[in-house]
Amino acid sequence: MDQAEILLSDREFTRIKRRVYEVAGISLSDAKRTLVVSRLSKIVRAMELGSFDAYMDHLERGGSSRDGQNFINALTTNLTRFYREDHHFAHLRSYVGELIAAKPRGSRLRIWSAGCSTGQEPYTIGMDLLAAFPELRRWDLKILATDIDTAVIARAAQGIYPESEAQGLSTERLRAFERGSDGTLRIPDAVRELISFKPLNLIGPWPMKGPFDAIFCRNVAIYFDKPTQGEMFGRFNKLLAPNGFLYIGHSENLGAGGDGYRLVGKTIYQSKAIASKREAA
Ligand SMILES: C[S@@+](CC[C@H](N)C(=O)[O-])C[C@H]1O[C@@H](n2cnc3c(N)ncnc32)[C@H](O)[C@@H]1O
Structure with a gap:
């Protein structure tokens, strides 16, 4: 030292x-x-x-x-990676597939990555959905990505990652990235354009009105105590569209904030479609 x-x-x-x-x-x-x-x-x-x-x-x-x-x-602790907890992205893909089949082309689709760290989570959502459904380019799809840490938000917005981030990704998934001459992984403009990175404290006021079709808040609540977790998950429920999904981290649970959700998969919760929500959506 x-x-x-x-x-x-x-x-x-x-x-x-x-x-x-x-x-x-x-x-x-x-x-x-x-x-x-x-x-x-x-x-x-x-x-x-x-x-x-x-x-x-x-x-x-x-x-x-x-x-x-x-x-x-x-x-803050900012550990993250592309395609972390892969099953969430598979689940989202299948849900978005259902929405595409049910809604008119160009409909609104909103996703929030809350506690997005350096951006791998929202970029995974964007890359994965665009690869699966190219027609989403003609939809009103927006991904909000927020974090309390302004330094990680600034890095996320650049959309440039060291080559080491490619580790563990299949050749097919790697194809979704562009490559810098120095080997860096770069997020293509079509994906970057879907995402707004903003600083936001999850225990402060939230300016967004929603509704969101899906909220990812993974590996963030582990840093909070039980009352803070419960309150946050309850607030997410108010912003979720009826039948929208909340994805949380592998070691997390909703605790006292679980009213209004049903567990539908490993760390995947669906918002119950209550009447007041149906009117708001
Ligand atoms: C371990 S990272 C999780 C990143 C990503 N969601 C994932 O699962 O890979 C946790 C993030 O939560 C953010 N965080 C912690 N407290 C927060 C708060 N009060 N409001 C918003 N973000 C917070 C940290 O800055 C950090 O970037």
Whole structure:
């Protein structure tokens, strides 16, 4: 190590945990202590603040919104990959196939990737659907992709990924990407045009009205406590179209937010078609 590590006291760790919980709903367990030290000490050093207490004082007593955002960005976990939990995309494909058969050409189709990290999830949705149903180019298809971490949103919007992201993808799936001269994987314009990347805090206000035909919120709720999870899944239900689908991560469940859904597959929930929703859709 080239620099002496900044020590994190129990009191400082408690302050950090409280702030990230209040702002982002993220519950940091004690096991995350080392991660907190390594991620935040870079910032503390760069700001020449000397201690975590001085850093928290700065954030709490009028640090800029950029400082506050950097704090959150540093504490999120952004692990993701193309075609993660493949069965969700197969399920969505079959649902969209049914919608195409049932609705007039050019109909509206809305999908939300909530907690999209660096973009692999919404791009997988877009690439997979366009490959399966080229006629969707003539539909009103839009994919909203949001995350609280502004740094990952900026990277996602570029749509350029290192060659290592190709690992594990079949030749057929790789064909959906363009290749840069440096071997990078590039998302084709036809797919990029479907997706809007926006910063959004899932525990804050949501400006969207919906309804969404499908919501992906995978491997995000694991960072929240049970009440925060329940509230979020309940809010998704209000934005889902009747019979629309919610896809969650492999280790997650809806807990107290499960009213209004029926389980239809592994970590796949369908919104029950209640009368008030049918009128709104
Ligand atoms: C592990 S990634 C999951 C990415 C993708 N959904 C997947 O399953 O591959 C979790 C993401 O949730 C985001 N996140 C955490 N708390 C959030 C919040 N309060 N609002 C919105 N996004 C949040 C993080 O920034 C991170 O990018």
